[in-house]
Ligand SMILES: Nc1ncnc2c1ncn2[C@@H]1O[C@H](COP(=O)(O)OP(=O)(O)O)[C@@H](O)[C@H]1O
């Protein structure tokens with residue numbers, strides 16, 4: 001940046017020729033020009049549509065918005081619908097399964113890659129790659145893989161194991177776990193990248209001290225390294241949990257919410273109410289409740305992050 | 317029996333040869349200091365002794381056992397790191413007992429060892445704190461505690477005081493020295509600070525560019541440096557080194573600035589002089605600043621072992637305890653240390669006494685000590 005270099009070189013601002021001064025002024029202005037308009041637009045966008053949706057959720061809107069007040073009637077009917085109850089209990093199963101499996105896989109991959117293996121960059125890229133793929137693609141590919149007629153079950157039977165069964169996709173009890181598997185496949189590379197960055201940022205002297213203290217590799221990870229990356233654990237859990245709550249396209253492509261309501265999630269309910277059944281008011285109420293669930297996850301996290309920062313500032 | 321033997325240790329990182337054949341042997345109970353400028357390979361050597369790095373060649377022997385292929389935990393050593401390397405998520409208590417926990421020491425015994433160490437280092441009040449809640453000096457103590465809580469064959473220190481402020485550093489220096497005297501363990505201490513080396517060591521290994529330049533007791537390293545590097549590295553201000561010519565009949569005479577009107581002739585002592593082959597040859601003359609003082613100083617010696625000369629004074633630096641004088645001898649800049657109340661006039665000439673017994677002569681080609 002021109003302003004910065006001039007300051008470093010110790011040139012007094014007034015001694016600079018006019019074009020340089022103009023450029024310096026522009027240089028200082030540029031970040032603001034780039035940053036503020038998009039930020040303003042997105043804030044307006046998000047805030048205004050959130051507010052609008054919240055308003056709609058208190059109106060009797062059906063196919064088109066109506067602006068009468070009906071109080072919490074939409075909320076009551078959504079909360080009492082079987083569809084919503086099932087969707088929420090599915091979300092709990094899927095959310096826990098997805099977060100735990102993804103964290104475990106991500107951590108395992110990170111620890112394996114941390115062993116100074118050869119071609120580390122290649123593996124990192126391979127594991128990160130699914131994250132770059134759209135959820136729709138993931139959903140479609142896994143729909144094929146898990147389809148008993150053409151996927152894994154078909155393949156294994158083709159090898160000669162005729163009794164092999166892997167039909168979770170069409171099994172009411174197990175279908176929700178196919179979403180866990182596909183979601184974990186997609187996101188564990190991302191968790192791995194975060195964990196690996198954390199593990200690598202641990203002071204190398206700590207490993208050495210632990211080695212001299214007589215700790216084996218397992219104990220070094222468990223007692224020294226992993227506790228050091230505690231904050232990263234929490235960040236990963238929170239990011240994954242909000243992924244889980246927002247999951248929509250993956251399920252649409254993989255199971256479409258079925259069989260029956262076996263993989264119905266709140267996001268699908270919102271979509272269904274708003275755009276399939278033309279119940280804008282109820283859909284908006286469902287959407288607001290989804291937003292509240294997100295806040296229940298995110299607000300404590302932000303509070304925690306603030307607290308940590310303050311504590312660090314106090315102890316240096 | 318030797319507590320530690322380092323035999324022909326070599327190490328390279330890629331194309332860079334960091335250690336070029338190191339040989340050091342320490343007796344039991346010694347305090348060995350590895351000293352040298354930053355990047356000379358001290359930490360690498362210490363890590364090889366600890367087993368944290370593998371040497372490309374050579375052997376490490378601890379208490380008579382070759383441990384070159386033995387992992388760190390089975391070498392029975394303790395180490396204090398420059399960064400302290402305290403486990404940030406553990407309390408001071410857990411930091412100190414972690415090593416015993418890994419070795420399966422019974423809880424009762426752990427508590428006893430912890431209490432003893434905490435008392436020794438006066439950190440009893442800190443045991444429940446996390447490292448982030450400690451000051452630099454307290455962290456340093458805890459790092460020492462982690463090493464002292466065990467009773468290892470060998471203590472290794474890698475610049476443990478370099479992150480402390482000057483006052484604390486001097487205090488801890490004395491404390492470590494007392495500690496060594498009390499527990500009588502063998503210690504290897506790495507530092508780039510020559511004062512730490514001089515004050516603490518029973519023997520000093522001066523390292524430079526991956527090789528040991530001299531391995532001897534502090535007095536020898538200071539007064540009879542093996543080469544010009546050691547002469548210039550040890551001491552603050554360092555040894556004066558000037559070009560000179562050896563002449564003379566039965567007693568050798570060193571001439572500084574030979575042929576100039578202000579040439580200086582220093583008659584060297586009869587014994588311990590240069591070999592006869594060096595007559596009429598160029599040498600490098602080294603002399604410590606404190607061997608040049610105001611005229612009249614006798615250096616606790618009888619007549620004839622010091623000469624008096626006159627030299628132009630270029631600058632004086634009163635430090636309180638003494639006055640450092642920059643003068644010219646035969647055109648060469650030289651530092652002397654005179655009594656604090658002596659203030660030679662800058663720009664004028666003054667008379668100085670030189671302790672000729674303390675003159676060292678070096679071969680200008682090989683830079684090695686001749687006499
Ligand atoms: N793991 C390593 N990989 C590559 N080079 C290294 C490594 N460790 C040390 N070095 C190099 O070896 C030289 C000696 O390092 P070190 O032993 O740390 O020096 P000192 O402790 O004396 O300052 C330095 O030039 C350093 O850059």
Ligand SMILES: [Mg+2]
Pocket residue numbers: 358359360475
């Ligand atoms: Mg070092």
